[in-house]
Amino acid sequence: MKNLALTFTLALAVLAPWSQAQDSDSLNLAGDQADSMNKLDDLTGRAQKRLEYILTNLGDLQAGNGAKKAYDEFKDNLEDLKDIRSDIKDRAEKVRELQGARIAAWTKEVSGMSDKDMRKLTNDQLDKAKADFDALDKQMREVGGDANDLTALLDDLKKYFDSSYSADSVKTAGPMIDKARTSGREMQKSVDALRDSIYKNKKEVKGTVNQ
Amino acid sequence: MNHLRKITLATLMVGFALPVSAESLDKLVPQATEIFGRFKREEILNMDLVKDAKGIVIINVTGFAIGIGGSGGDGVLLARTEDGWSGPVAITTDGGTMGIDVGGTDNDIVILLMNNGAVSRWASGDHFGSSSAQAVMGPKGGAAVDATMKNRDFNVYIWNKGAKLGVNWGGFDVNINDEANANYYDKPLVSAKDILNGVAKVPAAKQDPIARLYDLLK
Numbered sequence: 001m002k003n004l005a006l007t008f009t010l011a012l013a014v015l016a017p018w019s020q021a022q023d024s025d026s027l028n029l030a031g032d033q034a035d036s037m038n039k040l041d042d043l044t045g046r047a048q049k050r051l052e053y054i055l056t057n058l059g060d061l062q063a064g065n066g067a068k069k070a071y072d073e074f075k076d077n078l079e080d081l082k083d084i085r086s087d088i089k090d091r092a093e094k095v096r097e098l099q100g101a102r103i104a105a106w107t108k109e110v111s112g113m114s115d116k117d118m119r120k121l122t123n124d125q126l127d128k129a130k131a132d133f134d135a136l137d138k139q140m141r142e143v144g145g146d147a148n149d150l151t152a153l154l155d156d157l158k159k160y161f162d163s164s165y166s167a168d169s170v171k172t173a174g175p176m177i178d179k180a181r182t183s184g185r186e187m188q189k190s191v192d193a194l195r196d197s198i199y200k201n202k203k204e205v206k207g208t209v210n211q
Numbered sequence: 212m213n214h215l216r217k218i219t220l221a222t223l224m225v226g227f228a229l230p231v232s233a234e235s236l237d238k239l240v241p242q243a244t245e246i247f248g249r250f251k252r253e254e255i256l257n258m259d260l261v262k263d264a265k266g267i268v269i270i271n272v273t274g275f276a277i278g279i280g281g282s283g284g285d286g287v288l289l290a291r292t293e294d295g296w297s298g299p300v301a302i303t304t305d306g307g308t309m310g311i312d313v314g315g316t317d318n319d320i321v322i323l324l325m326n327n328g329a330v331s332r333w334a335s336g337d338h339f340g341s342s343s344a345q346a347v348m349g350p351k352g353g354a355a356v357d358a359t360m361k362n363r364d365f366n367v368y369i370w371n372k373g374a375k376l377g378v379n380w381g382g383f384d385v386n387i388n389d390e391a392n393a394n395y396y397d398k399p400l401v402s403a404k405d406i407l408n409g410v411a412k413v414p415a416a417k418q419d420p421i422a423r424l425y426d427l428l429k
Contacts (some may be wrong), residue, residue, distance in 0.1 A: 052244070053241065065397065
């Protein structure tokens with residue numbers, strides 16, 4: 001009987017602050033952040049698809065498969081990729097903003113908690129949420145930096161072909177195309193790993209909104 | 212006027228019954244990679260079962276006007292060979308209600324083909340009647356895999372805007388997209404069988420995008 005009462009008290013202690021927090025600012029912001037991360041993942045997927053088209057274009061250029069058509073498509077796909085990257089940068093900034101706002105709201109809510117043990121438990125969760133997002137943000141910035149390098153390389157290729165496009169110039173640019181294809185393949189792996197991290201982090205964020 | 216209305220209706224019905232326009236493999240491979248990547252990342256798919264599969268179909272099916280023309284889809288079929296996964300075969304599906312519970316929606320579908328007979332049926336462009344195939348939803352990622360799951364013909368996974376639907380396995384046709392395969396492999400007469408047996412290899416120019424799918428399939 002004593003055990004039952006203790007279990008009931010513990011359950012109340014855990015559930016009461018949680019249910020009270022259902023309408024809190026931090027939970028509403030967590031929902032917005034999860035939505036924004038979904039949009040970031042969607043944009044990243046679109047960028048990956050576009051990069052795969054570009055890699056096919058470069059392969060066709062080198063193999064001489066409808067080279068002129070491949071070159072024209074390469075230019076269009078590169079422009080699309082740059083547009084999507086711009087949207088990704090904006091969306092990543094939005095995710096960072098929401099993370100900052102969510103942590104600030106959560107911190108304020110924690111400071112108002114009267115139960116010492118609950119405050120410590122929630123503070124630990126808060127610290128973990130901050131550390132996990134910092135790790136994700138670092139990964140996003142690293143991949144973003146590599147993506148800048150790759151886009152610059154693809155831009156250089158485009159400029160080179162804009163000034164001189166022929167079977168000979170494609171041959172001369174062979175090492176540069178090889179480098180772009182290798183960087184492109186590496187980029188796809190990095191982005192796949194990043195999307196895994198975004199998904200895991202989003203699940204953690206969503207875990208606070210009971211979805 | 213009434214006659215004109217009948218002709219218009221008939222034209223619309225024929226139009227709806229046609230398969231969707233077939234895409235090139237240059238577009239289908241990135242589409243398939245995106246679909247498979249999401250299924251793997253979100254643990255919709257059981258990777259232990261993927262390791263046992265003899266073939267895999269990755270397809271996007273659009274359902275429209277249920278009761279008139281069913282649904283149509285574009286995708287790829289790959290088979291396991293001694294040297295790993297084969298190159299992709301472009302396929303289309305039309306008719307039936309494959310995976311469609313509600314009309315007018317997009318469904319991403321991954322089908323694990325668990326035996327060589329199932330692979331052959333897809334590779335030969337078969338008709339799948341509503342009761343001709345032994346197909347059920349596959350187990351989720353992380354779930355224990357048992358012999359029943361390994362021994363059935365297909366394990367089906369469907370994603371629709373975040374909802375995981377039950378299998379609604381109506382009659383549909385599988386068609387081999389010969390034109391797309393010929394263009395991709397640069398061989399006018401390449402057959403699905405040659406691709407799936409590994410006789411026809413993915414050309415060097417096309418290897419970057421498919422390499423990502425192979426990585427994800429591991």
